[in-house]
Amino acid sequence: ELEVGYCLAREAWGKGIAKEAVGALLELAFTALGKHRVFGFVDTENPASAGVxxxxxxxxEGHLRKDSKIHGQWRDSLLFALLEEEWRERVRQSA
Incomplete structure (x- = not known):
């Protein structure tokens, strides 16, 4: 399994950079690295990242309550994951 994370400067938001980067990482993870599952955590106050x-x-897969401290405040996170077979099916459908 592999954890994915990203942080972009504000001026880079909304340009598809995170989606493109994570998409490339998924191909690497599921082909070259032979991973079965890729997961990532998203702050509940960042719906754009969840959208990516x-x-x-x-x-x-889950909602973690007050699991991370950001700027001195405890915040909730969402856990997302993608399995290799789900990724392969998406690739097949998009071909």
Missing amino acids: LKALGFRL
Whole structure:
């Protein structure tokens, strides 16, 4: 299994950079590295980041309550994951 994470400067938001980067990482993870599952955590106050993972086929697996401290405040996270067979099916359908 492999964890994915990303952080972009504000001026890079909304340009598809995270989606493109994570998409490339998925291909590497599931082909060259032979991983079975890729997962990532998203702050509940960052719906755009959740949208990136959903757009790539990740599924919501859980809601973690106050699991990370950001700027001195405890925040909730969402756990998303994508399995190799789900990724391969998406690739097949898009071909």
